[in-house]
Amino acid sequence: MAGANERTIDCNKASLAGSVSQRACVFCGSRVVLYPIVDALHIIHGPIGCAAYTWDIRGSLSSGPELHRLSYCTDLQERDVIFGGEPKLYKSIIELIDLHKPKAAFIYTTCIVGVIGDDVEQICRTVAKEKGIPIIPVQAPGFQGSKKDGYKVACEAIFTLVGTKSKPFTPAKSINILGDFNLAGELWILLEYYKKMGVHVNATITGDGRVDDICNAHNAALNVVQCSGSMNYLAKMMKDEYNIPSMRVSYFGIEDMSDALYDVARFFKDDDMMAKARELVKEEFARLMPELTWYKERLTGKKAAIYVGGAFKAISLVKALRLIGVESVIVGSQTGTTEDYELIKQLCDEGTIIVDDSNPVELSHFVKEKKADIFIGGVKERPIAHKIGLGFCDHNHERKEPLAGYEGMINFAKEIYATAMSPVWKFTK
Ligand code: SF4
Numbered sequence: 236m237a238g239a240n241e242r243t244i245d246c247n248k249a250s251l252a253g254s255v256s257q258r259a260c261v262f263c264g265s266r267v268v269l270y271p272i273v274d275a276l277h278i279i280h281g282p283i284g285c286a287a288y289t290w291d292i293r294g295s296l297s298s299g300p301e302l303h304r305l306s307y308c309t310d311l312q313e314r315d316v317i318f319g320g321e322p323k324l325y326k327s328i329i330e331l332i333d334l335h336k337p338k339a340a341f342i343y344t345t346c347i348v349g350v351i352g353d354d355v356e357q358i359c360r361t362v363a364k365e366k367g368i369p370i371i372p373v374q375a376p377g378f379q380g381s382k383k384d385g386y387k388v389a390c391e392a393i394f395t396l397v398g399t400k401s402k403p404f405t406p407a408k409s410i411n412i413l414g415d416f417n418l419a420g421e422l423w424i425l426l427e428y429y430k431k432m433g434v435h436v437n438a439t440i441t442g443d444g445r446v447d448d449i450c451n452a453h454n455a456a457l458n459v460v461q462c463s464g465s466m467n468y469l470a471k472m473m474k475d476e477y478n479i480p481s482m483r484v485s486y487f488g489i490e491d492m493s494d495a496l497y498d499v500a501r502f503f504k505d506d507d508m509m510a511k512a513r514e515l516v517k518e519e520f521a522r523l524m525p526e527l528t529w530y531k532e533r534l535t536g537k538k539a540a541i542y543v544g545g546a547f548k549a550i551s552l553v554k555a556l557r558l559i560g561v562e563s564v565i566v567g568s569q570t571g572t573t574e575d576y577e578l579i580k581q582l583c584d585e586g587t588i589i590v591d592d593s594n595p596v597e598l599s600h601f602v603k604e605k606k607a608d609i610f611i612g613g614v615k616e617r618p619i620a621h622k623i624g625l626g627f628c629d630h631n632h633e634r635k636e637p638l639a640g641y642e643g644m645i646n647f648a649k650e651i652y653a654t655a656m657s658p659v660w661k662f663t664k
Pocket residue numbers: 260261262263281284285288344345346347375376377378
């Protein structure tokens with residue numbers, strides 16, 4: 236709980252077996268990170284259930300190819316499990332490369348491949364030689380840990396591409412955006428802001444991602460990392476190998492969005508860039524505040540429960556909700572660290588329940604205890620909210636509404652208002 240108690244949270248550990256954790260598996264973690272690389276082939280080596288579970292898993296939009304939306308799978312059957320699935324995998328990769336002519340291919344291994352021990356790396360090496368494109372094994376058997384381990388596996392897969400090609404010219408004041416997945420086109424909103432400031436965006440990893448841009452990512456001056464839970468590891472590897480510094484930002488809520496722009500201008504020590512950032516923030520504030528004040532007057536006194544994947548997002552949500560008068564009474568995440576939870580503790584009011592790696596029973600209990608009016612979470616939290624008869628705001632990777640940037644803040648306020656104030660809830664309780 237936030238407030239006077241001095242206890243630190245127990246986090247960053249494997250889930251207790253049998254606890255029915257809200258966390259996803261390693262394979263799912265790797266899939267959500269790599270999915271938005273739109274000109275690559277994504278092949279799942281495993282049973283069809285793994286592919287169905289992660290089919291079109293993000294609302295990530297593409298400004299060009301849409302190869303990422305096709306979730307191919309080797310559909311392993313009993314016979315393959317007994318005699319091995321290698322021939323099937325080899326044949327599938329060759330056939331799909333001939334069909335789609337992708338820039339690269341990611342081959343995901345799943346639980347059953349981890350058990351039967353197919354040599355996926357060898358097949359990837361063989362096909363890469365034959366076809367002349369990177370074929371990257373993503374070693375992600377679901378049982379090997381949690382979603383967070385999948386993030387690490389995905390970072391390792393991306394890192395095999397970084398530095399393998401250079402474009403003829405990369406501007407000096409250029410950044411890579413890490414950890415924005417272009418949900419509902421959010422990345423395009425950010426690109427506009429950076430363009431107005433005179434910042435060149437070199438590679439977007441992985442929202443609306445392109446293999447060639449990722450290969451050239453080592454030529455950027457700075458890595459700007461949003462979803463730090465998933466991308467810090469890649470930023471660290473790029474720092475060690477290419478000496479590219481990184482900064483952690485959040486694009487949710489006015490305060491954090493503005494800080495993200497200022498921090499980039501500060502990094503480049505460019506007065507003109509900073510002046511443009513200030514101008515942009517001033518204009519957006521003037522445009523947004525009257526509308527947000529309207530929502531605040533009506534929402535003050537409402538209580539929210541937050542349970543999301545990354546703790547950094549939870550921190551931004553607490554600030555954004557406060558701006559529209561909503562108190563956060565439960566704040567939790569699947570993958571937060573001790574430092575993240577310490578920040579949340581400082582930010583939240585006395586009595587807020589702070590929780591790591593929860594399960595449906597616990598969450599339902601907390602929500603009832605704190606009398607929350609709205610639940611903000613992802614696909615697995617939606618049924619919990621609806622079963623209790625509570626409004627739900629989808630802030631996860633499937634959503635179709637941009638919630639990042641200044642436009643996103645208005646959309647967020649609208650959604651919270653429409654949901655929390657809906658008369659339907661009085662009939663469900
Ligand atoms: S836990 Fe294993 S079987 Fe289930 S989706 Fe993940 S990789 Fe597939």
